[in-house]
Amino acid sequence: MASTPDERTGRRIRSVEIAFTILDAIRANEATSVTELADELGHSKSTIHSHLRTLESQEIIVRQDDGYRLSLQLLDMANDVREQVANYEVIVDEVDKLASETGEIAHFGLEEHGKVAYLYKAMGTQAVETVSRPGGKQPMYSTSLGKAILAFLPADRRREILDHVSFAPKTPKTITDPERFADELDVITDQGYAIDDEENIEGLRCVAAPVKNGNTVLGAVSVSGPVSRSTDEVLHGELAESVQRTANVIELNTKFS
Template sequence: MAASEQAERTGGVQSVTRAFQVLEAMAESDGRISLSALATACDLPLPTIHRLVRTLTDLGYVRQEPSRQYALGPKLIRLGESASRLLGTWARPHLAELVDTLGETANLAMLDGDRVVYVGQVPSRHSMRMFTEVGRKVYAHCTAVGKVLLANLPAEQVQEILRRTGMPAQTEHTITDPERFAEELDRIRERGYATDDGEQEVGVRCVAVAVPGGPAQMAISISGPVTRMTDELVARAVPLLQKAAAALAADLTQRS
């Protein structure tokens, strides 16, 4: 839908609609794009794109690269961090319910570029529990949240992410072979959840599901020591995680 049609349909201001259309197009192109490609992606005349990008650059939301391509600017980081904190607050009741029911630490994570960032957590009440600092970024290939998020992406995009980050071994259990990892993603797609069996940290097991239809690629998980995260607990956790993920998605839809 063209920006003018979208603004008319929503009763919005056309220039604002177009500015966000530009930012979203840049994000979808991995954060860097030429003016001509932006014009094509946004279905707008090149002079219009030039004016929008120049204004966004002056405001710090876009920056020009030495290659003369344009990239998302540093001011968006502050907005993203504030949005992530708010997202974690909204998710907290759903995470707390999981902790009350299952007894293990519950987490909310999202795809941030090529990595996964934790944006919300409610810790277990056990004295020995898992703790991940909110804001921490991790590789996607060795975490349950990362794997379930990658499983929702096109294979070509997954390959590009892994090409950029590599597949470093965090433990002896980390999957580092691309073909084996592709098979793992196929299994995740079939069963609807992902597990991390000591692949990020020895002695820790995690199970995660994706949040359906959210504003970003997000996943909910529970994690704990392998002595408590038995196959029986994982089987019990999966439908509860799916229920929590659907409830969070509904909450976010109502707030948007």
Template sequence: MERSPRKIDAVRNTCRIIDVLRERGNAGITEISEELDFSKSAVHGHLATLQDEGLVVKEDHSYSLSLRFLDIAEQVKNGIADHEIVKDEVNNLAEETGEVVHFATEEDGRVVYLSKASGDDAVETASKIGKRMPMHSTSLGKAILAELPQARREEIIERYGLPEQTEKTITDAERLHEELAETSERGYSIDDEENILGVRCIGMAVSVPEADVLGALSISGPSRRMTDERMETELSEQIAQAANVIEVNSRYS
């Protein structure tokens, strides 16, 4: 039987301190100590080490995350696809459609937003860069799931289940598999108010031959504008063109 690797509590505690700084923006030793129930000396030691590594900055008696995280994030995003190309295509698609456009990838069985742009008619949602979302209830997630091997799909469903996000969310595994088969046949996925009531989305996977799926693009808007006809005759063509540009550039980058 495979043994679980040994976990390092000190590293876990450092991550919790980073999370506090991420959520608060900045905080002092006493605030962090009280929130996490760590001793002040332990918090100070972690922060001093993070500061020495350039991961936090100190101003007076307050600490905040440094811009080094921005450099790390850019490297991670460019490891998936050329982020400048992705950003350009997301912006162009938002301008063309007037709606909200996202690019996301799958990590650890979740959809993670990497890029977002809003057109002139966009209805804003709570999505933001770095946010993790369920795969089964989003057009992004369903587009990616439709490209994954069956075993990987089952693994994700087994781990996270199919929790209800709205009354329209698909919560039955058999029905989800049927939906993914329809997605593959159609060439694009649909979120039919399954994640947010009143909002429909079209999604399309972005992939290159002999490689894992890079991610997916989506266009989101109010259900009255995001009709089946518009998706089929207009939006599917626009999103396919954007996906192709990213795929071609990723193939030769």
């Protein structure tokens, strides 16, 4: 069966899935009363009710006025998440530096479930607004972070991720042809950094470099700037250099876990 126990197999627990559906709804503030949730999610009121009681007794949600909201325990869990990611402090320091040196937005991201998840974000002084936030996810094929990670992942893992991805265009410039994408990855592997040329968000260009620990890719660092400031020269020149240098510093400070 090869060593890849595809995450889409195996038995699921229905009740747990329902519980997380409810959590998602509460999270999105879509509906906060038993009846609304029941309608919204297509379950009986009694079902929703038992689940809410369970989540409440686990102190995951909290009753407020009329309705429910997520509890602060989630903040605590977020703390644990950061502790479980290797080198969080180093990453924060270096990404901060990168942002202030370049003046733009700097990100650190890593691969999760076939997408890039942002771990940390720092804003430089002239940084443009973006909607990204820590914990947010973006496709791998349209972001510099994703491409940088993919390019340095072992071939089998890369294949596995790409096999489950459908290339949907996020902008007119998004690469949607698997062949062309494979070529792009080759280029990235060679030059050591990845470019996103308005492929994920119009008007935004990014450069990213992978952060490795030996052979394994831990994630990637990127800088994002508006097209106006980000000429080919700047992108491939000073910015590419900066992200690579930052990536290196993080690598050097990596305590092998």
